[in-house]
Amino acid sequence: EPEVTQTPSHQVTQMGQEVILRCVPISNHLYFYWYRQILGQKVEFLVSFYNNEISEKSEIFDDQFSVERPDGSNFTLKIRSTKLEDSAMYFCASSEIAAAGTQYFGPGTRLTVL
């Protein structure tokens, strides 16, 4: 069964450093998302992406964040200058269609900012 994959599974970085989290969505899916989950808290939406542009972003997704689809398979989330409060599990998700499609989540990247 096709699945969303993410790398790395764990990332430890120093405050102020840039990180890039990578995702490979399910191959025939057109809509891509990033969510995050701070330990012990609920899953929060960050950004959605379709047709090579951002469809929607939350208040969390400020100028320090960016997304890109550098090629036909990868979807990346970049945090330019990490803060302690960026420590969380970051989940990539994809769906075949937006309005009625189910979003399937990847296994996540655990980001720890020291």
Added chain:
Amino acid sequence: GQNIDQPTEMTATEGAIVQINCTYQTSGFNGLFWYQQHAGEAPTFLSYNVLDGLEEKGRFSSFLSRSKGYSYLLLKELQMKDSASYLCAVRGSNDYKLSFGAGTTVTVRA
């Protein structure tokens, strides 16, 4: 915005039935999803309701009443592996993002 409420914790015995309720108040509605999440893992899709009524999928069923802003997930014939967090999520009508509740931790005891 979306306000989604579900109980924090529930405990049940192996083989029993558990019902997890979810109430929501949203600015728009285009579907309600239930996901299962084991600790440290990704949410896994369980069920989806967009029309009123019951959707059954093996041991899991989900019900929706749009007029009441209410859904429940019913887990039957509980197994130890069903111990997990169950997340209720609503999709808005003007956007495609999911807004999640805080999750209900279900503990299945022998």
